[in-house]
Amino acid sequence: MESATVIGTPPDRLLDGLAGHDFTAREIAARHALGLSEHDPAAPRPARATRPNRSEEAAMTRFTVRRRWSGDLAGCERALAAVHRADGYPVVWPEHPTDWLADSDQLAAWVAVAPDGTVVGHAALSSGSGSSAGAAWARRSGGAAEETGAVSRLFVDPGARGHRLGARLLDSVVQQARSWLLLPVLDVVTANTAAVRLYQQQGWERLLTEDQHWSNGMTVAVHCFALTAADDGR
Template identity: 35%
Template sequence: MTVTVRLRAATDLEACARLLVEVHRTDGYPVEGVAEPISWLTPGNAVEAWVGEVEGAVVGHALVCAATAADDAARLWLERTAEPLTRVLAFGRLFVGTAGRNHGVGERLVRTAMAYATERDKRLVLDVMDKDRAAIRLYERLGWQHIGMVTHHFGEGRETGAQCYAAPS
């Protein structure tokens, strides 16, 4: 199987939106955003996005955003370091549909984002819901440093536990 990771193009958004709805249906990820998937995939602070393909079909997605003071992982990282917020990027919107699983698509997307941040002398941070155990295992296997736990609030009065990580330097 041919697996590639490339920059996301505007023409990929419909396929990514369909894929996001599929992943939400099968895995409950994300906990929010599937009512308007294209909006969720194109936040105003997005810096770069990639898609993973298997045999030319979009099967995965990842995104980095400029971190804000409201980002839990960024806040925790800044509490630990003297780095300015401008040196931090938030990683997220990582998902791989069933057709892309067990082909290394998720790992390649994460490594691509890590390389992007490193090339720009930025620190990559993220939060991941406690229930997303496979993602947690992937980040830990790739050397991400656990920096704390938070409660993620979503929807009307809903919440779930989340783990925060920083990419290795």
């Protein structure tokens, strides 16, 4: 389905203002619906000369989750490299990591940011038509894989774990998918037990487990999950 039917079509002014950024048409329309300007939401602000008060200091100690913009990709790559060294995700390190992070079928993406502004996590919502889980759901329900939205590129830097950032990133993807009337689905390598545990704790239903034959010749076992219940464990 087209997101414009849900949240409206942005004016040409906004489309022009977002030229050169990695926003999709759905992201642009969503930004317009929320009343956001064409400027990147995370653009650097001038440094403050005054000492922050207590409430500001408390706010600065919090991790935040927000929409990704083009300037975040270098930080996302650094966090991904740390995850790859610690956990072996992704299984095969991409030749062009930033292209892999901003895959062409993405509908929206989010980052987790540390108090000092460092990107420490990432998640994306992609079309479910290209995922094994989307196909599995279509076979089971008799619907179409295009009615699903796939969670992808979800990871948290090992040094920033313990703050529920994985759950918060996942929740951001789920809420956006539902707002576009897409059923959340995902594929996860069976060896990634920490991710599997997170999905099960959040109420995801395992549809099946199957072997995927990757273009590099590898055969990898993956679980296919869908979030079919209204109550997702939050």
